[in-house]
Amino acid sequence: MLRVLGLSAAEQDLYEALVEHSPVTLEELDRLAAQHLPPGLTGAVAVRLEELGLIALLPEDPPRFVVVPPEMGLDALIRERARELAEARLRVGQLATRYHRTTAAQESGGLVEVVIGREAVLRRFEQLQRGTRKEIRMFDAPPYAGVVGGNTQEFDLLSRGVDYRVVYDRRAIEVRGTLQAIAGYIAAGEQVRVGDVPMKLVLSDYPMGLVPLRHDLQMVESALVVHDSTLLDALTALFEMYWERAVPLHISHGRAQLAETTSPTGAQRDLLARLVAGQTDKAIAAHLGWSDRTVRRHVRAMMIQLDAQTRFQAGYQAVLRGWLTDEKSSQDDATTT
16 A cells, blocks of 8 residues: 555565554564564665654664654655656646647648557557546447447546446447446446437547448447547537437336437427427416416426426427427316416
8 A cells, every 4th residue: 555655565564563563672673574574674674664754763772763653754755756746747748738739740641540450449449538537428339349338447437537428329229238238337427318320439538539440340340540630520529419419318127218208298398389489488478377487397397308408408309309290189288387
């Protein structure tokens, strides 16, 4: 545990022993070290602990070694490591700036790499995830070359606060084992929607993207690595467009439930139509015989049901789900609050 602070295993063993037995004479130190260290290491280890500021030799008769209070000695080492890490982080930022400046100056052909071979593609995928700071966005679709749900690295990144937004193709949830794997990712924090995706795609804020070399080939066999460029911007815009169109997925008792499978009531359909038409809450309330507060409450409930953040998004999602084109006769217009 203390190796991260620069202590070897032998130094940590002797230090922890001294914490419980300090202060000790040189003779007592030898006996204590014999229980924890190989022969001949006592002097060197003691000198090293003294250099690190963890123990001190008191000029008494006889001389004795005493442990510096851990909250002082170890905290000093922690502060030193923190300073070194801060300097390293600053250096990484400088190198990253130089790298992206150099990349931008290269010809456009250098912004897209062709990666051939399963191992090479998987390495780039791991690199892409490992370098992500805040968010990964993905299109996921069959066919699958390996075990569905085999991306164990995602669980680690989710636990560290990296967001994952994934649009699964409708065919994916029909593949054996996929729904169970998705449920595991959702439980870990993955945000999931379902739609008709055009291809497999992985996007990182690295910034980097990964797409199949050819549409009819699996990504693990060959892929294009897209670096920071207008092409990557276009792929990002493509993802966001499909994310807005996709339907949130909920899994209950091992079965997929899409938000669009829930049909609106007649009153909800009438309310949505008037929202899309731009009517005010007051006008809607007058037409439906509701109070303004009731209108706002119904609007909020539909926004939650449609996974929308704004009224515009609610209307947009309703149109995508066919809620405003359903010819079913509405018998619920007169329903009350």
